[in-house]
Amino acid sequence: MEPRRAPPDRDIHTSPVTLYGEFTAIGNRKVRYGVSLTEKELIIQRLSSAPVPRNKVLLSLKDCVGSRAYRGEDNTDSAAYFTAYFYPLRKRWMSSGTSRQRVEQGFRLSALQDPGYNLEEAEKWARAVRERSARQQYQRDEVVMSELPRRRMMLLVNPQSGKGQALSLYNSQIQKMLHEADVLHTLVITERQNHARELVRDKLDLAQWDALVIMSGDGLLFEVINGLLERPDWEEAIRMPLAILPGGSGNALAASVHHYSGSTPVSSEELLTSCGFLLCKGLVSRMDLVSVHLISGPRVFSFLSLAWGFVADVDIESEKYRHVGAARFTVGTLVRLASLRVYRGRLAYLPASLDKCKDQPNQTSSLWPASKMYSFSNDNGCPIPEQNSCHSNNSVKVTRSENGLHRNIPQNPPGPQDSLLPPLDQPVPSNWVVVPEEDFVLVLAMYQSHLAEDLLAAPDSALDDGLIHLFYVKAGTSRAALLRLFLAMEKGAHLTTNCQHLVHAKVRALRLEPHSPKGIITVDGEVVEYGPVQAQVHRGLARLITG
Numbered sequence: 079m080e081p082r083r084a085p086p087d088r089d090i091h092t093s094p095v096t097l098y099g100e101f102t103a104i105g106n107r108k109v110r111y112g113v114s115l116t117e118k119e120l121i122i123q124r125l126s127s128a129p130v131p132r133n134k135v136l137l138s139l140k141d142c143v144g145s146r147a148y149r150g151e152d153n154t155d156s157a158a159y160f161t162a163y164f165y166p167l168r169k170r171w172m173s174s175g176t177s178r179q180r181v182e183q184g185f186r187l188s189a190l191q192d193p194g195y196n197l198e199e200a201e202k203w204a205r206a207v208r209e210r211s212a213r214q215q216y217q218r219d220e221v222v223m224s225e226l227p228r229r230r231m232m233l234l235v236n237p238q239s240g241k242g243q244a245l246s247l248y249n250s251q252i253q254k255m256l257h258e259a260d261v262l263h264t265l266v267i268t269e270r271q272n273h274a275r276e277l278v279r280d281k282l283d284l285a286q287w288d289a290l291v292i293m294s295g296d297g298l299l300f301e302v303i304n305g306l307l308e309r310p311d312w313e314e315a316i317r318m319p320l321a322i323l324p325g326g327s328g329n330a331l332a333a334s335v336h337h338y339s340g341s342t343p344v345s346s347e348e349l350l351t352s353c354g355f356l357l358c359k360g361l362v363s364r365m366d367l368v369s370v371h372l373i374s375g376p377r378v379f380s381f382l383s384l385a386w387g388f389v390a391d392v393d394i395e396s397e398k399y400r401h402v403g404a405a406r407f408t409v410g411t412l413v414r415l416a417s418l419r420v421y422r423g424r425l426a427y428l429p430a431s432l433d434k435c436k437d438q439p440n441q442t443s444s445l446w447p448a449s450k451m452y453s454f455s456n457d458n459g460c461p462i463p464e465q466n467s468c469h470s471n472n473s474v475k476v477t478r479s480e481n482g483l484h485r486n487i488p489q490n491p492p493g494p495q496d497s498l499l500p501p502l503d504q505p506v507p508s509n510w511v512v513v514p515e516e517d518f519v520l521v522l523a524m525y526q527s528h529l530a531e532d533l534l535a536a537p538d539s540a541l542d543d544g545l546i547h548l549f550y551v552k553a554g555t556s557r558a559a560l561l562r563l564f565l566a567m568e569k570g571a572h573l574t575t576n577c578q579h580l581v582h583a584k585v586r587a588l589r590l591e592p593h594s595p596k597g598i599i600t601v602d603g604e605v606v607e608y609g610p611v612q613a614q615v616h617r618g619l620a621r622l623i624t625g
């Protein structure tokens with residue numbers, strides 16, 4: 079490196095230059111650069127006696143995932159190097175819109191014969207780039223992962239997800255990105271269904287990891303969330319930052335996270351780059367979870383959706399087309415439209431505007447209160463909640479007391495209290511809305527924006543808005559109207575199609591009682607027990623890395 083001069087062209091910088099140096103290109107020592115670092119940008123100017131067109135590159139440190147310094151492989155060469163890795167949004171080459179594209183900028187430093195000095199100087203630059211790009215993070219009231227001294231992540235890959243390419247996508251793209259961002263991670267390849275759930279529930283040492291990354295479809299994250307909430311220390315476990323990398327065919331949460339980052343829709347490959355970038359940036363946000371009660375089983379926790387009718391049928395019936403990736407939903411929709419049917423049942427919900435508990439935090443601060451009792455006034459074993467508009471329920475255990483039958487709360491089952499839900503065999507509270515119609519084409523509860531990569535089902539949803547976006551389509555709609563609805567959903571415009579049969583309500587809790595004898599109910603795209611089901615949202619219960 080030559081002695082420092084005043085940096086050229088001060089006027090282009092948006093903030094003052096704090097570091098300036100002159101280096102050569104890594105592959106060509108005749109090409110020289112003047113490199114300026116400001117608080118917000120790395121500015122690279124090609125130095126030449128003759129005028130060179132477009133000789134200046136300006137890279138935002140917001141787009142930088144990492145920077146490192148190193149010696150060359152040739153021990154006789156005293157030079158050192160530093161390289162910074164960026165993923166700026168760039169206009170696509172062939173189509174409209176933007177996507178994140180990798181830019182690597184490397185420099186050779188050889189100011190002195192002393193290799194130690196050159197390396198020290200290279201390290202100073204790499205550190206300065208890292209520190210400034212970390213400061214560019216939007217600060218929220220959460221931990222900023224990139225500011226942690228070390229980042230140790232467990233990365234769970236389902237090799238069977240989607241088109242069966244998750245592992246090769248990890249090898250070809252994600253491993254490199256995480257290396258660039260200096261993220262230490264341990265790869266766990268799931269071997270079977272419930273492997274991840276059992277691992278996080280029974281064996282995960284929370285202190286050993288800073289985040290759990292799921293590279294799969296939404297099904298593997300469903301397992302991980304439920305595994306965390308089945309632990310006795312669920313309150314601490316569910317605070318573990320989670321991250322999603324799209325490896326499945328639906329990838330709804332990955333598409334939602336990408337959407338929340340303010341980016342325009344992208345292809346599946348570009349979605350992986352976008353989510354990888356957000357993971358490397360490491361900003362943690364809160365994410366709503368919904369607790370879902372099934373008639374005979376224990377409750378499950380859901381982060382995405384609950385569906386019955388058309389959407390659930392398409393999701394499950396289109397499994398056989400998974401080799402076509404995200405297009406499986408389009409194929410499934412067309413097939414199901416051809417045999418459109420009506421689903422009978424009853425739907426009720428607690429409107430968000432009426433929920434007394436709406437401003438409470440996520441109600442996770444206490445374990446299930448062992449003292450909370452239901453006392454019975456009749457002989458049929460039906461509990462009557464104590465005087466409390468926010469009463470509890472869950473899979474309760476029947477015990478005898480001197481007063482007769484009591485349904486006692488079980489011995490501290492893990493997970494938060496569901497304060498809005500009465501037991502499933504009791505009527506819904508009087509402040510709930512009972513939908514008058516009983517014939518539906520679909521019922522869909524969404525808590526994030528995307529139902530699949532290209533289905534923006536709840537456009538005004540936010541990661542932790544504490545809302546269930548409930549949609550239902552009443553019977554009587556035509557095939558053509560339903561097709562229009564789903565086509566409009568690709569851009570999130572279905573609510574403006576004036577479909578008279580579509581209803582959207584923002585709710586905190588809901589109950590669905592299907593009357594059709596057979597059918598499919600899905601939670602986060604996974605089939606659950608068919609029968610009465612109810613759910614309530616827990617605002618910001620989980621944490622997700624959203625960049």
Ligand SMILES: Nc1ncnc2c1ncn2[C@@H]1O[C@H](COP(=O)(O)OP(=O)(O)OP(=O)(O)O)[C@@H](O)[C@H]1O
Pocket residue numbers: 236237238239240241267268269270271272273294295296297298299301325326327328329330603604
């Ligand atoms: N090694 C494995 N072999 C078979 N199934 C697995 C394995 N690992 C995980 N699973 C199960 O595969 C199911 C589907 O996983 P996931 O939803 O993540 O992928 P996908 O179905 O391809 O994606 P999408 O939901 O986006 O369509 C999950 O229920 C998960 O438990």
